[in-house]
Amino acid sequence: MGALLLPVIARLVGRCANGAERDGGIRSHVLMAEGLGLPSPCYATAICGAKPGRLSNGWEELDGAERPTCSRCERIAARQARELEARR
Ligand SMILES: [Zn+2]
Numbered sequence: 001m002g003a004l005l006l007p008v009i010a011r012l013v014g015r016c017a018n019g020a021e022r023d024g025g026i027r028s029h030v031l032m033a034e035g036l037g038l039p040s041p042c043y044a045t046a047i048c049g050a051k052p053g054r055l056s057n058g059w060e061e062l063d064g065a066e067r068p069t070c071s072r073c074e075r076i077a078a079r080q081a082r083e084l085e086a087r088r
Helices: 071-087
Strands: 005-014 028-034 056-061
Touching: 005 071, 028 071
Parallel strands: none
Antiparallel strands: 005 028, 005 056
């Protein structure tokens, strides 16, 4: 069994991953992190597929955030939570 992965809500700092995502600094996504949280800097891929661009400074963990503003991440995280529940 691998390390337990927990969802972490984070936002991108620096430049956006792509030109279409101009709200990159506002939108928060979900990343799966091993217990201790995100490494710093973190250039992992969010569960919706969003990832920092070449000029980005990576992800910054959002303390106190309960849900991502990215609707795709929110949907995927909700489904994963249900699957985890079902496995218990
Ligand atoms: Zn997302």
